[in-house]
Amino acid sequence: MSTQRIRLWDLPTRLFHWLLVLAIAASVVSGQLGGNLIDWHGKIGLFILGLIVFRLVWGLIGSTYARFTQFFPTPARLRAYLRGEWHGVGHNPLGALSVFGLIGLIGLQVVSGLFSNDDISFVGPLFDLVSRDLSNQLTGLHKLSSNGLFVLIGLHVAAIAFYAHVKKDNLIKPMVVGWKETVDAKEATGGGVVALLVALMLAAAVVYAASGALLAPPPPAPPAAETPNW
Amino acid sequence: MKSKLLLALLAVSLSATANAQVKPEDAIKWRQSAYATMGWSMSRIKANVEGTYNKDDVIKAANVIQAIANSGMGALYLPGTDKGTGWEATRAKAEIWTDKEKLGKVAMAFNKEANEMAKVAATGDAAAVKEQMGKLGGTCKGCHDDFKAKK
Numbered sequence: 128m129s130t131q132r133i134r135l136w137d138l139p140t141r142l143f144h145w146l147l148v149l150a151i152a153a154s155v156v157s158g159q160l161g162g163n164l165i166d167w168h169g170k171i172g173l174f175i176l177g178l179i180v181f182r183l184v185w186g187l188i189g190s191t192y193a194r195f196t197q198f199f200p201t202p203a204r205l206r207a208y209l210r211g212e213w214h215g216v217g218h219n220p221l222g223a224l225s226v227f228g229l230i231g232l233i234g235l236q237v238v239s240g241l242f243s244n245d246d247i248s249f250v251g252p253l254f255d256l257v258s259r260d261l262s263n264q265l266t267g268l269h270k271l272s273s274n275g276l277f278v279l280i281g282l283h284v285a286a287i288a289f290y291a292h293v294k295k296d297n298l299i300k301p302m303v304v305g306w307k308e309t310v311d312a313k314e315a316t317g318g319g320v321v322a323l324l325v326a327l328m329l330a331a332a333v334v335y336a337a338s339g340a341l342l343a344p345p346p347p348a349p350p351a352a353e354t355p356n357w
Numbered sequence: 358m359k360s361k362l363l364l365a366l367l368a369v370s371l372s373a374t375a376n377a378q379v380k381p382e383d384a385i386k387w388r389q390s391a392y393a394t395m396g397w398s399m400s401r402i403k404a405n406v407e408g409t410y411n412k413d414d415v416i417k418a419a420n421v422i423q424a425i426a427n428s429g430m431g432a433l434y435l436p437g438t439d440k441g442t443g444w445e446a447t448r449a450k451a452e453i454w455t456d457k458e459k460l461g462k463v464a465m466a467f468n469k470e471a472n473e474m475a476k477v478a479a480t481g482d483a484a485a486v487k488e489q490m491g492k493l494g495g496t497c498k499g500c501h502d503d504f505k506a507k508k
Contacts, residue, residue: 161498162492163488163491163494164491245498245501246497246501247399247498247501248399248402248490249494260508263508266508267507267508
């Protein structure tokens with residue numbers, strides 16, 4: 128059996144991944160430091176929302192190994208993997224659990240953040256759509272589930288280290304360069320320019336809506352003379 | 358007998374006045390009201406920094422925050438009021454009563470930045486106000502992170 132180089136992760140998938148790494152890091156730092164950085168925290172959150180929506184669409188119309196149907200962790204696939212009978216490329220079934228877990232938790236972070244408030248001066252862009260009480264609860268959820276996210280990211284990194292050192296399989300390189308030396312696997316196809324444009328436009332549309340741009344504009348300011356001097 | 362009774366009455370009434378100075382429910386209400394008022398003022402400063410800047414408006418808001426920061430409202434944290442309801446259930450954490458050293462630090466940090474905010478507001482320099490608003494907000498967060506319960 129000869130090894131061959133196959134196209135594994137398409138460029139949009141790789142860009143998504145590394146931009147997400149940067150954006151999550153920036154959101155953690157800005158969220159922890161607070162102060163005026165909280166406004167950036169909100170903007171970064173909207174960017175992450177765009178990334179997540181893009182990935183969800185790309186999971187339907189992207190290239191072979193980016194598609195959810197390719198790696199959806201069905202019980203049968205998980206059993207096969209745990210018995211050592213899985214020999215595919217791309218996300219393995221256990222890794223796929225991590226992918227969906229990360230997307231789900233990051234999605235929860237972003238959505239709860241849209242309605243949050245920091246009890247100081249920051250409110251999420253869709254704060255006006257909910258009551259203060261619900262906003263407080265979603266803010267609590269936002270803080271609580273960030274811990275879950277840290278755990279998943281830790282597991283994700285630990286699994287990659289385990290693969291690199293124990294199973295001698297470098298998972299990082301294909302996510303950077305896009306190709307992988309492998310035996311008997313087909314090249315990724317699909318996910319062309321049209322699919323990319325569709326995914327980008329859908330992501331942009333969701334970010335636009337989430338930024339509060341569609342909310343009714345505030346009522347016109349009352350005449351200035353009405354401001355009392357007490 | 359009569360003098361003993363008087364003495365007892367006096368003792369009861371003295372301890373009663375000491376305890377009746379502030380009702381826990383009132384203390385919690387006042388705390389919550391003070392924070393809500395500071396929230397109003399922070400939003401007001403922010404609106405000025407982000408929209409059209411009105412020097413007087415910002416000075417008023419900054420002075421409110423400064424006044425509350427220097428009001429000695431620490432006295433409202435009566436023993437046992439980590440539980441109880443004012444306008445709503447208190448979100449004061451028990452650590453307020455157990456980690457006084459750290460609490461003192463975050464409280465003084467807030468006090469310092471609140472005083473500075475009032476000074477900066479008086480200059481009418483919008484950029485400086487924005488920067489100081491960030492510092493002040495950071496000290497709000499410094500306390501919320503450790504001493505305010507999440508919902």
